[in-house]
Amino acid sequence: MTMRLDYLSIFPGYFDVLDISLLGKAVDNGLVEVHAHDLRDWTHDRHRTVDDTPCGGGAGMVMKPDPWGEAFDGIIGIEPDPSVHVIFPTPSGIPFTQSAAQELSTVERVVFCCGRYEGIDHRVIDYARTMWTVHELSLGDYVLNGGEVAALAITEAVVRLIPGFMGNPESLAEESFSPGQERLLEYPLFTRPVSWRGMDVPEVLMSGHHGRIAEWRREESLLLTRDRRPDLTD
Numbered sequence: 223m224t225m226r227l228d229y230l231s232i233f234p235g236y237f238d239v240l241d242i243s244l245l246g247k248a249v250d251n252g253l254v255e256v257h258a259h260d261l262r263d264w265t266h267d268r269h270r271t272v273d274d275t276p277c278g279g280g281a282g283m284v285m286k287p288d289p290w291g292e293a294f295d296g297i298i299g300i301e302p303d304p305s306v307h308v309i310f311p312t313p314s315g316i317p318f319t320q321s322a323a324q325e326l327s328t329v330e331r332v333v334f335c336c337g338r339y340e341g342i343d344h345r346v347i348d349y350a351r352t353m354w355t356v357h358e359l360s361l362g363d364y365v366l367n368g369g370e371v372a373a374l375a376i377t378e379a380v381v382r383l384i385p386g387f388m389g390n391p392e393s394l395a396e397e398s399f400s401p402g403q404e405r406l407l408e409y410p411l412f413t414r415p416v417s418w419r420g421m422d423v424p425e426v427l428m429s430g431h432h433g434r435i436a437e438w439r440r441e442e443s444l445l446l447t448r449d450r451r452p453d454l455t456d
């Protein structure tokens with residue numbers, strides 16, 4: 223299966239980065255197909271206007287619905303199709319999680335709608351919900367200037383889970399937040415040299431005693447999780 227990813231943004235250049243590294247490889251081996259679009263291509267005025275003042279007043283500007291609607295018509299189509307997943311990154315979205323990434327990794331077509339300014343006219347999201355499967359997703363409780371960086375983060379989390387993307391899928395199974403894993407943070411990692419700037423790799427990891435190593439790692443994960451993410455232990 224090839225996943226088609228579309229990105230709608232007034233800064234489509236953000237997505238040039240998808241041609242490099244692992245994601246570039248996924249494109250080369252046909253696992254994903256990436257199309258970035260400039261929302262301004264669907265404006266008709268001399269200034270290629272995509273924003274206007276908010277109805278009801280308030281600071282900043284809001285993205286006009288018209289360019290989005292015409293872009294949807296051109297990129298996705300005018301017939302409803304629930305198999306198309308449309309993602310609106312937004313601070314007011316539901317938290318994006320590994321399980322959401324897992325679910326999205328099986329979808330054949332995803333369209334990212336990257337807002338700017340104060341956000342997108344709400345009717346755009348309401349319209350999209352009548353046509354496709356819509357996800358309003360938040361990356362976390364902090365505010366970005368637009369949806370592009372969030373779209374890149376969601377893309378990386380999703381694409382790496384596509385079967386055939388990662389060299390050894392077993393490594394995915396062990397990761398924090400993977401399904402079936404206890405919700406624990408990953409233990410500290412070490413590699414050679416064994417001694418570095420006066421700091422040594424914990425002896426147990428050099429013992430070759432796999433039982434003790436597993437025990438040490440679990441204990442470290444429990445301590446770390448209790449200290450940094452007590453919410454995961456609920």
Ligand SMILES: Nc1cc(-c2ccc3cc[nH]c3c2)n[nH]1
Pocket residue numbers: 311312313336337338339340341359360361362363364365366367368369370372
């Ligand atoms: N988790 C998170 C999403 C965002 C976000 C997403 C889209 C827009 C559009 C204008 N500002 C935005 C901010 N900030 N933080």
